[in-house]
Amino acid sequence: MENKQPQTVLVTGASSGIGLALTKAFHANGFNVVANSRTVAAAGTLTADARLTLAGGDVGDPATGRNLVDVAVARYGRLDVLINNAGIFVPKPFDEYTLDDYRRVVDTNLGGFFHVTQAALRQMRKQGKGQILSISTTLAQQPVAGVNAGLSSLTKGGLNAATRGLAIEYAKTGIRFNTIAPGIIDTPMHKPEHHAALKQLHPIQRLGTVDEIVDAALFLVRSSFITGEILHVDGGAHAGKW
Numbered sequence: 001m002e003n004k005q006p007q008t009v010l011v012t013g014a015s016s017g018i019g020l021a022l023t024k025a026f027h028a029n030g031f032n033v034v035a036n037s038r039t040v041a042a043a044g045t046l047t048a049d050a051r052l053t054l055a056g057g058d059v060g061d062p063a064t065g066r067n068l069v070d071v072a073v074a075r076y077g078r079l080d081v082l083i084n085n086a087g088i089f090v091p092k093p094f095d096e097y098t099l100d101d102y103r104r105v106v107d108t109n110l111g112g113f114f115h116v117t118q119a120a121l122r123q124m125r126k127q128g129k130g131q132i133l134s135i136s137t138t139l140a141q142q143p144v145a146g147v148n149a150g151l152s153s154l155t156k157g158g159l160n161a162a163t164r165g166l167a168i169e170y171a172k173t174g175i176r177f178n179t180i181a182p183g184i185i186d187t188p189m190h191k192p193e194h195h196a197a198l199k200q201l202h203p204i205q206r207l208g209t210v211d212e213i214v215d216a217a218l219f220l221v222r223s224s225f226i227t228g229e230i231l232h233v234d235g236g237a238h239a240g241k242w
Helices: 017-028 062-076 099-127 150-169 192-199 210-222
Strands: 008-012 032-037 052-056 081-084 130-135 175-182 229-233
Touching: 008 017, 008 062, 008 099, 017 032, 017 081, 017 210, 032 062, 052 062, 062 099, 081 099, 099 130, 099 150, 099 175, 130 150, 130 210, 150 175, 150 229, 175 210, 210 229
Parallel strands: 008 032, 008 081, 032 052, 081 130, 130 175, 175 229
Antiparallel strands: none
16 A cells, blocks of 8 residues: 655644644644744744644745745655634724734735745645645624724735635646634633623624634645635624624
8 A cells, every 4th residue: 555645734823722723633633734933932832743843933024934835845845735824913993003003914914825825836836736725704704893803804804815816826736725714713812701792793602612623624625626715614603694
């Protein structure tokens, strides 16, 4: 029987929350993983081994994208999946955003997608296949009164549009593009005392779990006939007003 080489996945924003859960899950499912965040080594949430490489760097820096792909290829010989998970959420009324807020959010949410995806695509085209999976937000499609997410919608909505456009652009190259649009997920970002109010933002009246995002990611990565999909994992929030 032929020994199939493990696929290699690169996860940005990997040291906490959804990114940490994705890193651990893909590692547990036999993937080689390159885990990135600005503080991934110092965070102490991951331990490197033969199939898990920690690679620091700010995805908003153009050099980081090239370096992360180089690390994946040097360590494991290829890059099969990129998960653009790194993101910043700044909840403010739109007219109160500062220029610093704008630059930080755009540099990470859009710049990070651009730089790392561009570098990954160049490697994947050499290989003749690959997958780009991004993490967006359901708020980009279904705003909620009282949830001030203008910059998040501006940037993450761009990922949704790019996912569809790039899925068509690269369909004949063997490279797929998909996005997961989560609702409110139970991570350390949300304090327990806020959970009761946050549950009301979903028709099914609870928070999502990181395991449910992991399940969606594994499903999309394994589903070779799906591309250009925005998969809402949001307890029905995208469906409309409730």
